[in-house]
Amino acid sequence: xxxxxxxxxxxxxxxxxxxxxxxxxxxxxxxxxxxxxxxxxxxxxxxxxxxxxxxxxxxxxxxxxxxxxxxxxxxxxxxxxxxxxxxxxxxxxxxxxxxxxxxxxxxxxxxxxxxxxxxxxxxxxxxxxxxxxxxxxxxxxxxxxxxxxxxxxxxxxxxxxxxxxxxxxxxxxxxxxxxxxxxxxxxxxxxxxxxxxxxxxxxxxxxxxxxxxxxxxxxxxxxxxxxxxxxxxxxxxxxxxxxxxxxxxxxxxxxxxxxxxxxxxxxxxxxxxxxxxxxxxxxx
Numbered sequence: 001x002x003x004x005x006x007x008x009x010x011x012x013x014x015x016x017x018x019x020x021x022x023x024x025x026x027x028x029x030x031x032x033x034x035x036x037x038x039x040x041x042x043x044x045x046x047x048x049x050x051x052x053x054x055x056x057x058x059x060x061x062x063x064x065x066x067x068x069x070x071x072x073x074x075x076x077x078x079x080x081x082x083x084x085x086x087x088x089x090x091x092x093x094x095x096x097x098x099x100x101x102x103x104x105x106x107x108x109x110x111x112x113x114x115x116x117x118x119x120x121x122x123x124x125x126x127x128x129x130x131x132x133x134x135x136x137x138x139x140x141x142x143x144x145x146x147x148x149x150x151x152x153x154x155x156x157x158x159x160x161x162x163x164x165x166x167x168x169x170x171x172x173x174x175x176x177x178x179x180x181x182x183x184x185x186x187x188x189x190x191x192x193x194x195x196x197x198x199x200x201x202x203x204x205x206x207x208x209x210x211x212x213x214x215x216x217x218x219x220x221x222x223x224x225x226x227x228x229x230x231x232x233x234x235x236x237x238x239x240x241x242x243x244x245x246x247x248x249x250x251x252x253x254x255x256x257x258x259x260x261x262x263x264x265x266x267x268x269x270x271x272x273x274x275x276x277x278x279x280x281x282x283x284x
Contacts, residue, residue, distance in 0.1 A: 005134035009127035015063045016131040020054045022282045031059040050136035052234040053284045060248045078107050079111050156224055160269045161218045167262045211256050214249045221246050236283040242279040
């Protein structure tokens with residue numbers, strides 16, 4: 001689930017920024033100023049309390065106004081040393097250094113202690129908790145909208161299941177008529193085929209084409225998914241599993257079908273389940 005939050009820290013001299021985007025698992029990435037890396041362990045303990053899935057990016061940086069930018073300086077002496085080392089290499093074998101490449105080298109950007117107020121970890125963590133609360137609220141709002149979309153798709157699946165259940169192809173009379181039509185040339189050539197034998201073949205074919213168990217399981221999975229969505233909480237993984245089971249039943253219905261209308265219904269089921277799966281990937 002996606003979200004963004006920002007909270008100021010250190011008497012508004014610093015700012016936390018938190019971003020989250022959709023992902024199957026929880027992946028946390030932190031960008032902290034030099035000297036504050038010890039905060040990362042606390043951040044990684046706090047984030048899973050509100051985020052179970054997604055790529056979560058955390059950044060603490062100077063607030064974007066006037067004097068705040070004085071918090072960092074470029075170590076020009078170290079930059080010259082890096083450049084001298086680069087010149088000593090065979091210039092024809094390497095691309096020339098770029099500004100962003102130089103700035104990313106260890107030690108090039110330093111904290112300017114004279115321009116930065118004393119940062120207390122407790123104060124920083126309190127402001128981080130405020131930003132984390134904002135992120136959680138935004139993700140909950142998105143979750144409410146996704147829940148409504150998922151319930152609509154589950155309603156679509158229930159309608160398609162009812163259509164499949166009412167298919168004329170499932171009726172024994174329809175199976176018998178289809179079999180008689182297929183056997184008509186044989187019956188004309190060999191009229192000795194008894195009514196009892198024909199009834200046995202009808203029963204055998206009807207048994208193979210019976211999808212009542214698949215329809216029952218579809219109904220159970222749809223009801224379980226509805227219960228999960230209405231109950232709330234982190235249900236994304238459970239819905240992932242139900243999508244797999246729904247797709248399994250739809251595949252079986254299509255494989256058993258010998259009727260065009262029922263096959264079309266099965267394909268529509270598969271399409272709706274795929275739409276549901278795509279939405280579920282965004283749910284925590």
